[in-house]
Amino acid sequence: MNQTAASARPQKHPINRLTLKQRIKSYLKHPLSLFLFLIVAAATLITVFVLFFLILYILIKGIPYLTPSLFAFEYNSENVSMFPAIITTIMMTVFSLILAVPLGIFTAIYLVEYARRGNKIVELVRLTSETLSGIPSIVYGLFGMLFFVTALHWGFSLIAGAFTLAIMILPLIMRTTEEALKSVPDTYREASFGLGAGRLRTVFRIVLPSAIPGILAGVILAIGRIVGETAALIYTAGTVAQIPTGREFLFMSGRTLAIHMWALSGEGLNTNQAYATAVVLLIVVLLINWLSAAVAKRLAKS
């Protein structure tokens, strides 16, 4: 009895660490425990293996095909350049963020700073944003096609895509901002009120600046979703492979990197270039994950 109790590893205060020998002995005595440990370890190994295998496989297969011609300024069917797609992706990201970030932040400000407790609107906003975050991207795509493309006569265009994506990332930005605002201590607000500042000044001068790292982490995650999005964009932004230019560029169709990759792999002729595009997408995603982790770390420090 004594021995089995000791064989467990207390996690917080390691009073009596077990040697490997003791652990093996305990496992031999309790085959079920050994079995449980093994399946848990196996599952974790599978998860990690799948991730690293996927990343390495795509990097190894794709990096040799990252040729200069893939980054040529103009797209044609010969060079299948991804440069226009990169520019379009950046434009799409910027426009979606311009729409969604202020909306999301203002909504969060209302929920946290203005609304009174038990406010019916707050509950409704929570419910709808939860609903929004569960809707799959293809449904957003359908809605964008029906509303922005058809009903508002915007056609397949950057702006239709950006509006669709803005609705899609709105709940994400809202939730992260809300959490960031809530984590600002009430003493900050009280001190500001005590010095005679109004509610508005308190929000913009005191609360928001201290919540910025949290908001930033949400925005970075949102960028990740925009860059990787395909299903919501095919029938809203369209698949034209040129950079939208000119005075009415907002109302021109353009393909982002993810759609570019979908088009390439769908045609079946440009698998190697699809690999290369996948490499670029993966690198962007890795960068974004690293960035948001770095921001979160700074957040934890302060």
Add this chain to the structure above:
Amino acid sequence: MSRQKLIEKAMEILFLICALTSIIAVLLICIFLFANGVPAMSKIGVFNFLLGTKWTPQDIPASFGIFPMILGSIYVTAGAIIIGVPIGILTSVFMAKMCPKPLYKILKPAVELLAGIPSIVYGFFGLVLLVPLIRETFGGKGTSMLTASILLGIMILPTIIGVSESSIRAVPDSYYEGALALGATHERAVFFTVLPAAKSGILAGVVLGIGRAIGETMAVIMVAGNQPRMPAGILKGVRTMTANIVIEMGYAADLHREALIATGVVLFVFILIINLAFSLLKRKVD
């Protein structure tokens, strides 16, 4: 001073209007989907549409039965659950209860990365690696229900791991310590006291995973084969509702187009039910 007050009031109203956008968005999505999809359903006949087994929009007369696609979505999702849930829950047990700290610092970002990889990249990975693998191991074309299930199983891992891990961590330590005091080993204590206590949270994670799997589009299209007929076996191709929409929307017109939007409506209703189940479960946990 009164100008100050005016600005304060104006900004409060602005914030309120912003807060209303998410409500308006949900309303608009519902209105536009239902208004465009429901008429088609009544034209085709609700039973013919939902339970019809033939999808031949180009034939004369055309037949719009989406039962094969509904089944396809359900089968593929079930496959993803069978593959993804055990691995996901066991991994979350490791991360919450058995993982040394230095290892956790690698594992946690790894799982987050798994969640961040775009579905198109997953799909491509499935296309170039899983499809040939299945073809050579089991025969057939390689694009099949099995391939789609495996790929989706991988894709829902981070969802399940994330939710399960936090609900396992939320179980009070006294449960674990009590089990140890009664002489259980570490593994027994985790599996037979902590895990049952985290049951509702884990179930919520599984439900969320179901939602992800049933709504996944691009990755499934690339590996599932997409034949619009009744699912014929685990190694045969299937078409899901999501795939049906994306594949045919490009050239569909009139009733065909409306039928595709109606497919979206059915998918949307599925998702709403799943969301409801998730929030009920979450409420139970809280």
